[in-house]
Amino acid sequence: MKEIKVGVIGVGGIAQGAHIPNYMKIPGVKVYAVCDIIEERAKEVAKRFDVPYYFTDYKKLVEMDELDAVSVCTPNKFHKDPTVAALKAGKHVLCEKPMATSAEEGREMVEAAKKSGKILMIGMNNRFRGESQVLKKLIDEGELGEIYFARAFAIRRRGIPSWGVFVRKDMSGGGPMYDIGVHILDLTMWLMGFPKPRGVYGVTYRKFGDRPDAAAGGWGMWDWKHFDVEDFAAAFIKFENGASLYLEASWASNIEKDEFNSYLLGDKAGARLFPLQIYGELRGTLVNITPAHVPSLNSHEEEIRRFIQAIREGKPSPIPPEESLTVQKILDAVYKSAETGRQVRIR
Ligand SMILES: NC(=O)c1ccc[n+]([C@@H]2O[C@H](COP(=O)([O-])OP(=O)(O)OC[C@H]3O[C@@H](n4cnc5c(N)ncnc54)[C@H](O)[C@@H]3O)[C@@H](O)[C@H]2O)c1
Structure with missing residues (x-):
């Protein structure tokens, strides 16, 4: 070899x-x-x-x-x-x-x-987590039926990166929507079968990031002097197939606790990703299904392993870059919509 x-x-x-x-x-x-x-x-x-x-x-x-x-x-x-x-x-x-x-x-x-x-x-490593892999397989086998709505959260109470240049728009492009919203957006769209986006309505806020008096929490104090991105963003995305997705991303917000999660509604069953649970019916009775075992994968290790495997086997990218471009278009649209107050159409 x-x-x-x-x-x-x-x-x-x-x-x-x-x-x-x-x-x-x-x-x-x-x-x-x-x-x-x-x-x-x-x-x-x-x-x-x-x-x-x-x-x-x-x-x-x-x-x-x-x-x-x-x-x-x-x-x-x-x-x-x-x-x-x-x-x-x-x-x-x-x-x-x-x-x-x-x-x-x-x-x-x-x-x-x-x-x-x-x-x-x-590097959308969250696709390679055990729960993501199990749920994707269940969805692809039709266990959720048609997925028509999803809610995706990458929200922190106080978790503004205190290293690097994450808080600077010129260096990073955006705040939590770019940093962690991108993960849960990609993951949720992948689970939904990557429907084509049609329109995006977005809002962004900066309420804590540029305030030296804001409580920092466990992540420590950040570079508040250079903070010029949002610290909270939300979006509503409509897809060409009629499905829609509500997305929230924050580094700082007055919530009870942090959450990184995806909730999917299908006409056959629904699902919560972390920890994985399926909500369905069994012969007329409403049931919640909790897997007895989900493989514990190191998603970063798995990402690197699959990249190398694709190179060795002459296969295409394990994550098609066109999908990442679609995600990038949605991110752009969130900020544009927040600025204009209008829905932004995606071509
Ligand atoms: N997938 C994940 O879970 C995950 C986690 C953390 C960071 N990231 C991403 O990784 C990237 C880096 O984040 P980080 O936390 O490692 O930041 P970092 O600030 O710790 O590291 C970035 C490094 O790049 C160097 N650098 C800057 N400009 C350069 C250039 N032009 N040429 C060569 N080196 C240059 C800096 O000196 C620094 O050492 C970001 O895009 C971030 O979003 C992904």
């Missing part, structure tokens, strides 16, 4: 915590180069994980003939350029979520992938 050599661009939290260690677990995969604009960090990470090469310019990394694949783990604003450059250089790309900071950037990424014939996968 030919060794697969991987380069990682942007070696902060997610690269060190998930990408690099999970590549290292796979036999025949070598993390061969890393890159970070902070030279000390690139050097230190290379040393710690025994990576032969490090760079401060991603262009140098993607030019390496030896590399087969690249992980892009930079802040959202810097997803598009390294991804397109790596695809052009003939590398497969696993890029962190959200895809980009606009659908235009996302479109460029999809075009580059098409032209290169290489894999472009956006």
Whole structure:
């Protein structure tokens, strides 16, 4: 089996915590180069994980003939350029979520992938959780019937990232809707069979993020001086097949507790994702079905494993980038609708 050599661009939290260690677990995969604009960090990470090469310019990394694949783990604003450059250089790309900071950037990424014939996968790791995999199978086998409505929540009472540049619009594109709303939106749409969106109505609010006096909670204080994104957003999405989805995302809101969840209504049964439960009928009696066992999967490990497997087997991206582009279009529409006060149509 030919060794697969991987380069990682942007070696902060997610690269060190998930990408690099999970590549290292796979036999025949070598993390061969890393890159970070902070030279000390690139050097230190290379040393710690025994990576032969490090760079401060991603262009140098993607030019390496030896590399087969690249992980892009930079802040959202810097997803598009390294991804397109790596695809052009003939590398497969696993890029962190959200895809980009606009659908235009996302479109460029999809075009580059098409032209290169290489894999472009956006890291929607929550699809690979045990509950998600089990529920998806049940849905695909028809156990819920037609899914006509869903509610999706990625809501925190106080959980504003205190590291990186998440709170800056120019670097991240948006706040919790971009950071965690994107996860539950993608996951819920995937469970629904990825219906085509038709229109989006969105609202955004900033009530805590730029206030030095706001209570921080367990996540600690954030960079309130530079906070210029929303801290709460909600959206109502209508799909071409008649289904609809209500979505909420927050880093800060006065709720009882955090929730990351998806609730689906089908005409045969309904479901809650975490913990997984099915609500249906059994010969005229209403029943709740709780699985006795759901596989416990490390979703980040699974994401990396499937990316490598697709490369080895010459298969398409385990997460079609066109789906990530659709999600990106919805994100754009949420902000546009919030700004204009109108429903935004999606083409
Ligand atoms: N899937 C998940 O669960 C998950 C979790 C956390 C973060 N993420 C995503 O991963 C990305 C990074 O997040 P993080 O928490 O690791 O942030 P981070 O700030 O810890 O790390 C980002 C790193 O990128 C480097 N960088 C910035 N611009 C660069 C450039 N042009 N070239 C090379 N390096 C550059 C920074 O110096 C930093 O070391 C974000 O897009 C975020 O949304 C995903």
